[in-house]
Amino acid sequence: MTKSLIKNVVILGGGTAGWMSAVLIKKVMGSVVNVELVESEAIGTIGVGEATIPPIQLFNSVLGLNEAEFLRETKATIKLAIKFDNWKELNHSYYHTFGAAGKSLAFCHFHHLLQRAQNLGHQSHLWEYDLNYLCCEAEKFAKINTQDPILEMGYAYHFDASLYAAYLRKLSEQMGVKRTEGMVNDVKQHKESGFIESLILKDGQEIQGDLFIDCSGMAGLLTEKKLNTGYEDWSHWLRCDRAVAMPSERFENTLPYTRSIAHTAGWQWRIPLQHRNGNGLVYSSHHYSEDEAVNILTDNLESPSLGDPNFIRFRTGRRRKQWNKNVIAVGLSSGFLEPLESTSIHLIQSAIVRLLHNFPHQGIDESQVAEYNKQSKIEYEQIRDFIILHYHVNERTDSQFWIDVRHMDIPASLKHKIKIFKENGQLFREQEDLFAESSWLQVMMGQGIQPRDYHPLADGVPQDKLFNMLDQIKAIKQEPLAKLPTHDEFLNKLCNT
Ligand code: FAD
Missing domain, CATH: 3.30.70 (Alpha-Beta Plaits)
Known part of the structure; x- marks a missing residue:
């Protein structure tokens, strides 16, 4: 593999992926590298992608965005959860919130305690102990100023994706990212190494670079059309296309x-x-x-x-290598998972952060590329499993589609996770799985899995103490509700002042 210093980063594509990449690389590495973005208004962007997950807050805060300004600029609203209707069965709903129910004891998650209490006749369900759920049902929101972790509410945003890209473009250009309008219709490669050397635009301009970020959307102009990276197809598991x-x-x-x-x-x-x-x-x-x-x-x-x-x-799956030669695929060029859990924009964020952690300023090193690809693969597969879970565990009998996905063979990794949860209610988070135990718990239970057993530590709490504890937790979780404004009041105040 050729090793040459990385000075010029060229981003192909000006959708959400392109501008998120440009702004973050410039913000973090701007003193070390030049960043140029090429996009074609004639091609345009995919024009969807409006729901996010909580890590987007970190992205915005690294950029130093003011939250009120961001909400105004992108016409955003607050997202505390996803409500799933008709997934388990018709006329049934559950929430996957960004919160966590109850309060765990050392070594014993809250749901084990709750399951024991339910077995003893306690009439309550998991979500009643989740402040995010309570706020969803009451349509309320404000940030709660508290030191008590039990009252922390995870949240993300719904935003207008084209306004977000325009907002990031403005910031990027202010920081010194060079934007070039034009259609790429040829790509020059180094004869021996196959590394990309430059993009040739329709008007004849040549854009040279050392490292290329392929944000050209599903076409994968560099990673696929030029480098033939290959695609792992997952449409036998995720059948929507x-x-x-x-x-x-x-x-x-x-x-x-x-x-x-x-x-x-x-x-x-x-x-x-x-x-x-x-x-x-x-x-x-x-x-x-x-x-x-x-x-x-x-x-x-x-x-x-x-x-x-x-x-x-679309075709669900992932590019076989997210990083190939001197091209890193980010956004839709790197793969596609349907937006059921709003993970695509997050995958853009994590791909850039991973690149920044492994930035090859002294030249591209094969072991670094292999590590990047390994981490990307794990991340994609974990999200894939989580999405398949929603389809596979269902009790619907009204359509062949749902019956078929219930009976399909699923990845061994997911089979294992479901089996352990069914047996004894245990959940585990592997290798920085994006979705924490509380997420897996809510979707497993929401889709109708009831563990056969709970952790024996739950038996260590006497019944009256257990019931008291649950009532107390519920009261603590409910306490802030009365004082919170409605979501509309919150937005009006923040966006109109
Ligand atoms: P695009 O938006 O397609 O941008 C591609 C860019 O490449 C454009 O600027 C184009 O001009 C440029 N380009 C292409 N070819 C050339 C060329 N030859 N020369 C010059 N420029 C070129 N994600 C979420 O996180 N949440 C959601 O709720 C969500 N909902 C979705 C719903 C659907 C139905 C779909 C399909 C996706 C959804 N996504 C969602 C994913 C999200 O839309 C994308 O991850 C995000 O928009 C990033 O797209 P992109 O920038 O990779 O590609």
Whole structure:
């Protein structure tokens, strides 16, 4: 592998991935490298991707963004959870919140205590002990100023993705990122090493670089079209292969959560922004035609649409190597997992952070590339398993799609996780799994898995003490609610002052 100093970083693509990469690399490495971004307005961006998960706060804070300004600029709202309707069975709902239920004892997670209490006749469910859930149901939100970890609320945002990209573009350019408008229609490679040397634009301009970030979207212009990296296809597990998106007018209070509503062969998202709802249907083209998909979506909008349907085809899976030669694939060029748990923007963030940790300023080293690829693979697979869980564990009998995914063979890693939880309620977090135990717990229980046993430590608490403890925890969790503003009041105050 050729080793030459990395001075010029070239980013191909100006979607969410391109601008997130540009702004963070410039912010962190701006004194060491030059950053140039090439994008083509004629091609445009995918134009979806509006729900996020809590680590986005870290991204924004590294950039030094003011939260109120960010909310205003991107028409954002607060996201405390995803509410899943009809996933376990028709007319059943559960939440996957960014919070955690109850309070654990040393070595004994809260749900073991709760399960014992339930076995003894205590009438309560997991989510009643989760402040995020209580706020979702009450449609309330404000940051709680507390030292008590039991009252911490994880949250993320829903935002207008094109406004977010425009906001990051403005910041990037202020910091000195060079933006070049133009369509790339050729790529020069080094004869022996195969490293990319430059991008040739339609107007003849040549953009040279030492390291290329491929943010060209699903086409994967550098990583796939030029370097033939290959793709690992996961569509036998995740069988949806299309989406149709359509914004609509706002019609209800601003919910502090995303809605995910399962249909007979896919699911619909509803994302409340300040100025509109983002909607879409993710579906299997083996089950719905385009017309059927649009009809299902429009029948379930509950308010007038604000645009024409935007159809998107995808193939679930990942690029075999996220880093190949001197090209790092970030965003949709690196793979695709459906937006059920809003993980794509996070994958962009973690890919750039991983690159920054392993930045090859002295030249590209093969072992560093291998490590980067290993970590990326694990991350993709863990998220893949979490998404498959939602499909696989279901009790629906009303459509062949749901019956088939219930009976499909699943990855061994997920099988193992489900088996252990079913046996004794144990959950484990491996190698920095993005989703903590509380996430796995909520989805496993929400989808209908009830462990056969609980941890024996729960037996160590006498019944009256256990019941008292649960009542106390519930009271502590409920206490802040009365004082919290509604989500709408919170947004109005922050965005209009
Ligand atoms: P794109 O937006 O496609 O950008 C590609 C860029 O490359 C464009 O600027 C284009 O001009 C440029 N380009 C391409 N070819 C050339 C060329 N030849 N010359 C010059 N420029 C070129 N993620 C979430 O986190 N949350 C969600 O809720 C969510 N919802 C989604 C819903 C759907 C239906 C889909 C499909 C995705 C969703 N995602 C979501 C994923 C999210 O949209 C993407 O991860 C994100 O938008 C990043 O896209 P990108 O920047 O990689 O690609």
